[in-house]
Amino acid sequence: MPRAKSARRQQIERAVLYPLDWLEERSGLIGGVKYFIFRKVPQDIGWPQTLGSATLTAFIVQAVTGAILAMYYKPHPETAYESIRYITNDLTLGWLVRGMHRWGASVFIILMFFHMARVFLYGAYKYPRELNWIIGVLLLALGMFEGFTGYLLPWDQTSYWASVVGININGTAPFLGPFLAQFLQGGAEIGADTISRFYALHMLLLPGALFALIGLHLYLVIRLGVTSPPWSPEAAGRDRAEVAPTTNGRAGLVRPGSRGGLTRTGVRK
Amino acid sequence: MAVRSPLEQRRAQHQRYKEDVQRTGKPFYPWAMFHDTVMSLVVVSVIVALACIWYFTSGESPGEPGLLGPRFTSEADPGTTSFIPRPDWYFYFLFYLLRIFKWPESVILGTVGIPTILLLLMLALPFLDVRRERRLLRRPVAVVAAILVVLSMGILTYKGATTEESLGGDEALIEEWMEANNLPEEARAGAVLYAETGCQQCHLYLGAGSANLGAPELTAIGAEGGKGVDYFARYIGNPRQFGNTVMPIYGESLSEENLRQMGIFLDASKGPGGGG
Numbered sequence: 420m421p422r423a424k425s426a427r428r429q430q431i432e433r434a435v436l437y438p439l440d441w442l443e444e445r446s447g448l449i450g451g452v453k454y455f456i457f458r459k460v461p462q463d464i465g466w467p468q469t470l471g472s473a474t475l476t477a478f479i480v481q482a483v484t485g486a487i488l489a490m491y492y493k494p495h496p497e498t499a500y501e502s503i504r505y506i507t508n509d510l511t512l513g514w515l516v517r518g519m520h521r522w523g524a525s526v527f528i529i530l531m532f533f534h535m536a537r538v539f540l541y542g543a544y545k546y547p548r549e550l551n552w553i554i555g556v557l558l559l560a561l562g563m564f565e566g567f568t569g570y571l572l573p574w575d576q577t578s579y580w581a582s583v584v585g586i587n588i589n590g591t592a593p594f595l596g597p598f599l600a601q602f603l604q605g606g607a608e609i610g611a612d613t614i615s616r617f618y619a620l621h622m623l624l625l626p627g628a629l630f631a632l633i634g635l636h637l638y639l640v641i642r643l644g645v646t647s648p649p650w651s652p653e654a655a656g657r658d659r660a661e662v663a664p665t666t667n668g669r670a671g672l673v674r675p676g677s678r679g680g681l682t683r684t685g686v687r688k
Numbered sequence: 689m690a691v692r693s694p695l696e697q698r699r700a701q702h703q704r705y706k707e708d709v710q711r712t713g714k715p716f717y718p719w720a721m722f723h724d725t726v727m728s729l730v731v732v733s734v735i736v737a738l739a740c741i742w743y744f745t746s747g748e749s750p751g752e753p754g755l756l757g758p759r760f761t762s763e764a765d766p767g768t769t770s771f772i773p774r775p776d777w778y779f780y781f782l783f784y785l786l787r788i789f790k791w792p793e794s795v796i797l798g799t800v801g802i803p804t805i806l807l808l809l810m811l812a813l814p815f816l817d818v819r820r821e822r823r824l825l826r827r828p829v830a831v832v833a834a835i836l837v838v839l840s841m842g843i844l845t846y847k848g849a850t851t852e853e854s855l856g857g858d859e860a861l862i863e864e865w866m867e868a869n870n871l872p873e874e875a876r877a878g879a880v881l882y883a884e885t886g887c888q889q890c891h892l893y894l895g896a897g898s899a900n901l902g903a904p905e906l907t908a909i910g911a912e913g914g915k916g917v918d919y920f921a922r923y924i925g926n927p928r929q930f931g932n933t934v935m936p937i938y939g940e941s942l943s944e945e946n947l948r949q950m951g952i953f954l955d956a957s958k959g960p961g962g963g964g
């Protein structure tokens with residue numbers, strides 16, 4: 420049976436595969452996706468390693484809800500507050516979109532911290548993943564700055580006065596401080612120019628930078644692989660001599676290129 | 689066995705890692721992908737749940753709080769002033785750091801120094817800790833440092849979240865000040881201005897107000913000799929002239945007369961029992 424596919428079935432298969440082949444031939448993308456999906460990961464990873472993709476999910480929620488909010492939000496001191504009131508109280512499901520954006524921001528930041536804690540506890544910032552840790556730190560800083568610029572936009576008392584203090588804090592920094600404060604503020608006082616600036620940063624510049632850095636971050640994750648829990652007896656890349664005392668006196672042979680011999684035999688199986 | 693340099697050892701280990709994963713690893717799909725998907729669903733559900741709790745327990749009008757705070761407070765008004773600024777929770781630690789350091793000598797430490805140092809340390813971490821060892825029990829320095837950072841951030845965040853921000857421009861408060869600080873009647877106008885102009889956003893007076901940006905407490909500012917009404921009026925009028933780059937320039941919004949009244953109030957403030 421497996422050999423004799425009906426002509427009809429073959430036709431369907433070809434019809435399905437044709438566009439995929441077409442794309443693959445011209446871009447290699449299908450191969451890339453296949454590699455991503457079927458690549459091997461260490462056998463001992465589990466829930467703690469989902470925190471990174473959980474963070475990504477929270478970021479995507481922010482991107483989607485943010486785009487919808489941008490369709491109704493009007494960044495100007497005279498209209499901002501009213502547009503937020505309208506979105507929250509009158510627009511159908513507007514409350515859900517704004518609520519998800521507002522609380523999603525906190526969830527995103529918390530998940531970044533949890534993910535970072537996981538990476539730290541696993542020592543996953545060590546060779547060869549140093550660069551990815553640095554990108555992560557930048558993501559954290561940009562993520563918090565994203566929160567800061569978004570906080571002003573509803574233009575209510577809470578957001579206004581928090582931004583006043585925030586801008587003043589920047590002003591206290593030596594040398595660059597006053598310039599940074601002036602740049603954020605945009606004009607003589609916190610007003611229309613400030614909202615425009617915060618809005619541009621919040622929905623264009625910072626998300627763009629975050630997107631790019633997340634892309635780089637994930638590229639490195641795929642290229643370098645995810646670390647095994649260091650305490651796992653099966654940890655990929657573990658030191659053989661230490662974890663698995665030799666059963667057959669061949670410890671000296673353990674070095675790159677001469678695998679086999681001392682594999683899992685001494686550990687579990 | 690030949691002795692290898694640390695870098696060679698690290699390279700060898702990563703080589704071993706790749707071989708181990710090839711040999712004994714599991715495919716991303718379906719196992720890891722399943723975990724990731726479940727986790728993502730949990731994340732989205734939590735966000736939706738928070739949005740619902742926030743919305744359905746709060747009221748339509750400004751400032752009507754629900755379990756997760758109001759939908760919005762009243763519209764921003766640069767003129768009002770008795771509003772205490774509060775950042776989002778993940779800045780509470782910074783917010784509280786500002787109370788610990790005093791203007792002007794060390795406030796820069798709190799606002800810029802410590803965050804910058806933390807950021808640089810975090811960026812440098814992979815280069816400070818270059819050993820291959822990843823097991824927690826054999827990384828005592830890293831573990832202790834992590835515990836200290838988490839504890840201090842936790843405490844600062846908690847403190848920032850719970851500090852009392854008593855505020856008010858109401859008459860009872862002014863009466864209390866007149867009484868407690870033994871203020872003469874001519875200081876009353878200044879006291880009212882002080883309460884209405886927003887000084888309390890940054891300054892403490894008899895336990896009321898806030899202590900942002902390291903602004904000093906003003907309860908007994910008049911007792912520090914050699915300043916006087918004129919000095920205070922000029923200072924408030926333009927703090928820049930006195931090297932204060934943070935405080936607003938009230939000369940732009942208050943009249944000479946008002947600045948003078950505020951000066952009288954501050955000059956008369958010598959603290960409880962300070963003999964007004």
Ligand code: HEM
Nearest residue numbers: 468471472474475535543551552555556558559640645646
């Ligand atoms: C927008 C924020 C972030 C996203 C979307 C993200 C995403 C991810 C994902 C999907 C992984 C794969 C493994 C896992 O899920 O644990 C990962 C790994 C990693 N992340 Fe992040 N991350 C973010 C922020 C950070 C931060 C703040 C740091 C640290 C400062 C960091 C450092 C790392 C490192 C070093 C790895 C490699 C871990 C390993 O090999 O075990 N990331 N990240």
